[in-house]
Amino acid sequence: MHRLPILFAFLAGSPAVADPPANYYALVNQPGAVLHAALHTTIKSGHVPFNYTATTEQLKFLDQDPANANNVILIYARRSELKTNYITTGFGTAAWNKEHLWPNSLGIDDALPAYSDLFNLRPADVDVNATRGNFWFDESSAAESRAVPGSPEAPLTSSDSNSWEPPAMVKGDIARSCFYMDLRYDGDPAESNLQLTDNLTLINGTSNYMGKLTTLLLWHRCDPVSPEERLRNDGVYARQGNRNPFIDNPNWVTQIYGDPLELKLTRINPIQWTLRWWAQLPGAVPEMNATLSGAWVPVPGTPVTSGAYKSVTVTLTGNRYFFHLRYTPPDVP
Ligand SMILES: [Ca+2]
Ligand SMILES: [Ca+2]
Known part of the structure; x- marks a missing residue:
């Protein structure tokens, strides 16, 4: 059994990849600023969404295999796959498509800008993507028919009857993507108010909830921000014009959501x-x-x-x- 003293997990500063522009988070420091509201306004301004079809080419850049420019890394399978094996319909052993980490059916519902938000999209094996479906993220439970792995093509995953547990090395990345989605989409005109929750009974196809909040907060601590994640943040910023504040400043997670180990x-x-x-x-x-x-x-x-x-x-x-x-x-x- 591995034991991880999360309480003492040190959110190490990675070697600078490309820090945000000096004034990017200026709103946070204004007198009387409320962190959530200031960050929401910051990451909404400048966000120019792609149309959904165009995001495929963006992912081929953002999630390119660092060791092979012909390939992308698939988020759950952790497999390097040919960019040319992208498909829009059907299935195939080698094929990949686009995964919505915050499931499309849980409050996004094909609507831009959330539907094409590059912080929420990753290349995924089509079969694994279908198996994950719209499950929320949580640790898999033996009491709920835990399956290990969650999919034969994703050996580092597990699942149970209602939730999906991704590979450990992307648990934090996924958590921070979910925090971003909750913060970015707050019910402004023509936008949903996406909300993370621990109340799993709220999560269904007619609401805007997603979970599980406390587990995601722990994953954020277990898997701190890596240089690769910061590079991807820079890449999304260069493309759609906004940043994920929880990658730039991991301490904001606790300031907004609280400390799960309090x-x-x-x-x-x-x-x-x-x-x-x-x-x-x-x-x-x-x-x-x-x-x-x-x-x-x-x-x-x-x-x-x-x-x-x-x-x-x-x-x-x-x-x-x-x-x-x-x-x-x-x-x-
Ligand atoms: Ca990671
Ligand atoms: Ca929200």
């Missing part, structure tokens, strides 16, 4: 404290470091769920305690 301590009397954390963390019960020895142990007691949080009451006497929450990703795939 652990809140509330003192209720001289020796008793309540520990509170997000209820929607996937997988098993989180662990915390609550001992002077530094050992990681399961959260003590039986957590009580209330709204968006779980909590336990602990008794602490005589020592200093350090509490950190750790989330351990499942072993699959």
Whole structure:
């Protein structure tokens, strides 16, 4: 089992690829600016959408195999495939088409500019694309008929009866694309208000919801921004005129959506404290470091769920305690 101390994950600054223009995020720094609104306005202005057909040629550039200019890298299969094997209908072992990371049927519905937004499009194997369908992103659950791999042609994926789990090396990229879509599309005239949620019952073909928010926040931490992702951000900016702020400044994710590994301590009397954390963390019960020895142990007691949080009451006497929450990703795939 691999254990990833996400709490301490360091969002390293990558070697500069091409930083955003000096004034690109100027609205954020204006007096009284609200981050979400300022970023929404910033990334909407200058966005000139392609027509959908034209995006194919854009992806051939943006997702080109760095080792072979004749090929693109397929997002879930992680296969280098000939650019010429692009198809618009039908199936084929080698064929690829365009995947909407935020599924078209979940609030995009063929409408520009969201339908052709290059931040949301990736080359994908046609069969894998069909298998992913419009599932939301989440960790695959054994209780919901987990399949490993999610598709025979995508060995690093898994799926279950309602969700899709991509390869680890693109989990963060995909999460940041979803954060971008939520931020970019806020219900302005002729545009949907796309919304990420943990309430999976809201996600259907007649709403604009997509998930799962808490899992995507963890994936953002597990798979930090890479130089390749920053290059792609620059490439999209050069083509459709706007940027993904969550690639330029990964800390904005927490500032807008909160910290999924937040652990809140509330003192209720001289020796008793309540520990509170997000209820929607996937997988098993989180662990915390609550001992002077530094050992990681399961959260003590039986957590009580209330709204968006779980909590336990602990008794602490005589020592200093350090509490950190750790989330351990499942072993699959
Ligand atoms: Ca990545
Ligand atoms: Ca939105």
